[in-house]
Amino acid sequence: MFFELQHTARGTAARAGRIETAHGSIETPIFMPVGTAATVKGILHRDLKEDARAQIILANTYHLYLRPGTQVLEQAGGVHRFSGWDGPMLTDSGGFQVFSLADCRKIDEEGCRFASHIDGSKHLFTPENVIDTQRSIGADIMMAFDECPPGTAPKEYAERSLELTNRWLARCWEQYERTQPKYGYRQSLFPIVQGVTYPDLRERSATFVQRFPADGYAIGGLAVGEPAEDMYRMIEVTNAVLPRDKPRYLMGVGTPANILEAIERGVDMFDCVMPTRNGRNGMIFTTEGIINIRNEKWRTDFSPLDPAAPSFVDAAYTKAYLRHLTISGEMLAAQIASLHNVAFYLWLVREARRHILDDTFAEWKPRILEKITKRL
Amino acid sequence: MFFELQHTARGTAARAGRIETAHGSIETPIFMPVGTAATVKGILHRDLKEDARAQIILANTYHLYLRPGTQVLEQAGGVHRFSGWDGPMLTDSGGFQVFSLADCRKIDEEGCRFASHIDGSKHLFTPENVIDTQRSIGADIMMAFDECPPGTAPKEYAERSLELTNRWLARCWEQYERTQPKYGYRQSLFPIVQGVTYPDLRERSATFVQRFPADGYAIGGLAVGEPAEDMYRMIEVTNAVLPRDKPRYLMGVGTPANILEAIERGVDMFDCVMPTRNGRNGMIFTTEGIINIRNEKWRTDFSPLDPAAPSFVDAAYTKAYLRHLTISGEMLAAQIASLHNVAFYLWLVREARRHILDDTFAEWKPRILEKITKRL
Numbered sequence: 001m002f003f004e005l006q007h008t009a010r011g012t013a014a015r016a017g018r019i020e021t022a023h024g025s026i027e028t029p030i031f032m033p034v035g036t037a038a039t040v041k042g043i044l045h046r047d048l049k050e051d052a053r054a055q056i057i058l059a060n061t062y063h064l065y066l067r068p069g070t071q072v073l074e075q076a077g078g079v080h081r082f083s084g085w086d087g088p089m090l091t092d093s094g095g096f097q098v099f100s101l102a103d104c105r106k107i108d109e110e111g112c113r114f115a116s117h118i119d120g121s122k123h124l125f126t127p128e129n130v131i132d133t134q135r136s137i138g139a140d141i142m143m144a145f146d147e148c149p150p151g152t153a154p155k156e157y158a159e160r161s162l163e164l165t166n167r168w169l170a171r172c173w174e175q176y177e178r179t180q181p182k183y184g185y186r187q188s189l190f191p192i193v194q195g196v197t198y199p200d201l202r203e204r205s206a207t208f209v210q211r212f213p214a215d216g217y218a219i220g221g222l223a224v225g226e227p228a229e230d231m232y233r234m235i236e237v238t239n240a241v242l243p244r245d246k247p248r249y250l251m252g253v254g255t256p257a258n259i260l261e262a263i264e265r266g267v268d269m270f271d272c273v274m275p276t277r278n279g280r281n282g283m284i285f286t287t288e289g290i291i292n293i294r295n296e297k298w299r300t301d302f303s304p305l306d307p308a309a310p311s312f313v314d315a316a317y318t319k320a321y322l323r324h325l326t327i328s329g330e331m332l333a334a335q336i337a338s339l340h341n342v343a344f345y346l347w348l349v350r351e352a353r354r355h356i357l358d359d360t361f362a363e364w365k366p367r368i369l370e371k372i373t374k375r376l
Numbered sequence: 377m378f379f380e381l382q383h384t385a386r387g388t389a390a391r392a393g394r395i396e397t398a399h400g401s402i403e404t405p406i407f408m409p410v411g412t413a414a415t416v417k418g419i420l421h422r423d424l425k426e427d428a429r430a431q432i433i434l435a436n437t438y439h440l441y442l443r444p445g446t447q448v449l450e451q452a453g454g455v456h457r458f459s460g461w462d463g464p465m466l467t468d469s470g471g472f473q474v475f476s477l478a479d480c481r482k483i484d485e486e487g488c489r490f491a492s493h494i495d496g497s498k499h500l501f502t503p504e505n506v507i508d509t510q511r512s513i514g515a516d517i518m519m520a521f522d523e524c525p526p527g528t529a530p531k532e533y534a535e536r537s538l539e540l541t542n543r544w545l546a547r548c549w550e551q552y553e554r555t556q557p558k559y560g561y562r563q564s565l566f567p568i569v570q571g572v573t574y575p576d577l578r579e580r581s582a583t584f585v586q587r588f589p590a591d592g593y594a595i596g597g598l599a600v601g602e603p604a605e606d607m608y609r610m611i612e613v614t615n616a617v618l619p620r621d622k623p624r625y626l627m628g629v630g631t632p633a634n635i636l637e638a639i640e641r642g643v644d645m646f647d648c649v650m651p652t653r654n655g656r657n658g659m660i661f662t663t664e665g666i667i668n669i670r671n672e673k674w675r676t677d678f679s680p681l682d683p684a685a686p687s688f689v690d691a692a693y694t695k696a697y698l699r700h701l702t703i704s705g706e707m708l709a710a711q712i713a714s715l716h717n718v719a720f721y722l723w724l725v726r727e728a729r730r731h732i733l734d735d736t737f738a739e740w741k742p743r744i745l746e747k748i749t750k751r752l
Contacts, residue, residue: 038700042708042711044689044712067703067704076694082697299448300452302452321459325415328443332419
């Protein structure tokens with residue numbers, strides 16, 4: 001994997017860059033739609049690529065490990081061939097899911113024992129086997145196995161957790177070096193910076209991860225309950241320590257505002273379920289502000305969904321029709337909302353990139369933020 | 377509306393024709409995907425038109441009357457402008473739904489009192505107000521309000537029911553003539569032939585409906601529990617009486633086999649929820665036979681869904697991936713299956729039409745039937 005830092009916008013830490021992977025290149029800053037089970041919910045691959053213009057998608061190791069399982073993925077020749085998504089992909093380590101979704105029974109030095117949310121079957125994730133699983137999946141970017149404490153964790157817990165995460169990272173890296181890609185192309189492994197909202201822990205973590213000559217570094221454990229201002233401060237603290245010449249990935253974040261604030265502070269990569277999950281619930285992010293499409297006020301609004309937005313659905317469907325579909329519980333509502341929202345997020349990071357390259361990011365950001373965060 | 381009978385295939389009653397409506401022309405025989413709430417479940421309009429090549433879709437008066445309601449539809453300027461589907465549309469009368477979906481409390485000479493399946497609210501459908509509602513919806517083809525007895529109804533009930541349907545038809549027609557289209561284009565009204573599986577009742581009904589100079593005639597009350605052979609015989613009996621120069625629409629039918637048998641007996645138009653509903657449940661109609669995609673045997677079948685079928689999803693996705701999505705309860709499974717199945721149905725009627733025009737329908741039909749009805 002290759003990362004080129006192309007430009008840093010005047011008066012900010014906002015960066016434009018380019019990542020090369022075996023499955024194509026990615027222009028940063030970038031938003032990665034979440035494809036949990038190797039499908040971005042509600043969006044056909046063709047539309048994800050050609051309409052929303054996704055450049056890389058994320059899949060969840062926890063979900064793919066349970067279904068279809070590594071055996072099927074290996075027989076298919078990896079997740080790209082299995083799913084038909086031939087662009088770049090990233091997998092998380094499954095850590096976040098076993099602590100949240102699954103019933104993590106026991107966490108100790110070895111790893112985490114958990115019960116599947118599907119059938120209750122018992123499993124163990126360790127730093128080593130999580131790397132093996134990600135080798136079987138075959139994403140271009142793999143993530144280290146970490147513990148992710150809540151955003152309000154007391155310092156003592158945060159510190160103990162960070163130490164465990166660091167020891168796990170060393171084991172992940174060792175397993176990464178001991179193993180080879182299964183499908184003939186490079187897989188990168190990104191370490192994850194933790195430390196809750198404690199600046200000294202974040203600094204310590206951001207220093208520690210650099211022991212490993214990774215292709216990129218991630219910032220984890222944010223947007224998990226702490227105030228947004230704390231998150232922004234942790235990003236600043238962390239990015240001050242992380243190397244400039246590697247991509248920085250802020251995990252699981254966030255709202256359009258979170259993303260712009262993080263871009264301004266030097267983050268290059270994002271993922272979040274918000275555009276799809278909130279879309280399924282009727283929340284539409286538009287170029288004019290945020291719409292709750294269930295609201296009575298859209299009942300007879302026959303104007304296009306978002307005429308200034310780039311997806312074909314924005315001109316093809318009206319607010320009143322989308323409201324009708326949503327109220328009626330029609331699948332098509334989720335399809336339109338998901339495609340629109342994902343296309344909107346990708347449009348937003350493309351716009352950010354354009355303004356970084358133009359050196360107009362600092363002026364553009366507050367103007368666009370005011371528009372798109374308005375509740376309509 | 378204009379219908380041109382283009383050709384009848386040698387040795388059969390299978391017909392090829394063309395219907396002209398205000399929203400475009402339709403080549404028959406045709407399958408009409410069902411868009412209950414003005415959406416064919418799981419399929420974006422663009423894909424319905426460009427990929428599946430749908431020429432006309434059906435919407436349900438009962439559903440649209442309840443949601444979004446005629447007031448919203450009128451403000452939008454009719455269902456085409458409301459939904460964004462700009463091709464031909466047909467609405468049923470709501471009769472079938474009030475007898476099945478809704479709780480039809482009381483049926484008498486006046487009409488049917490029923491409780492909404494959504495909120496239990498009380499409503500009355502009469503032959504007159506069902507025409508008014510369809511005027512407000514604005515489909516190109518409207519259907520008469522009829523009673524649809526079960527396929528096993530005893531003759532006395534069938535006869536009484538047919539007489540009520542005939543009186544209702546006269547009232548529908550009167551209301552149709554008394555009212556004007558609301559959006560400046562012609563709306564046709566199709567009477568419906570009933571009579572359960574009693575040849576003399578079907579004949580009497582097919583004669584009666586011709587009192588009304590309609591643009592087309594429908595055959596209702598079939599595929600509601602009677603043996604398929606009875607259905608085919610009723611189609612023969614009915615089509616022997618219906619005029620040759622008007623399109624014939626067999627309502628709510630059916631499997632690919634049902635459709636080919638009915639085409640052979642001179643039917644021109646079909647609708648059925650089967651491709652979408654069964655698709656959502658994992659049943660895939662392919663050019664090689666019928667697949668239950670949940671079956672273990674597809675787990676590691678990485679071949680394309682149906683290489684010989686015309687939808688882009690047929691080459692873009694594999695059986696193993698579609699199985700994974702289905703087993704995982706992913707929305708995308710329903711989207712792929714629905715688009716594939718609808719495209720398959722439309723491909724099948726296009727093939728039928730081609731073989732009718734070629735005079736090879738009689739030879740082609742048994743060959744294709746053998747292939748596509750196989751359980752894989």
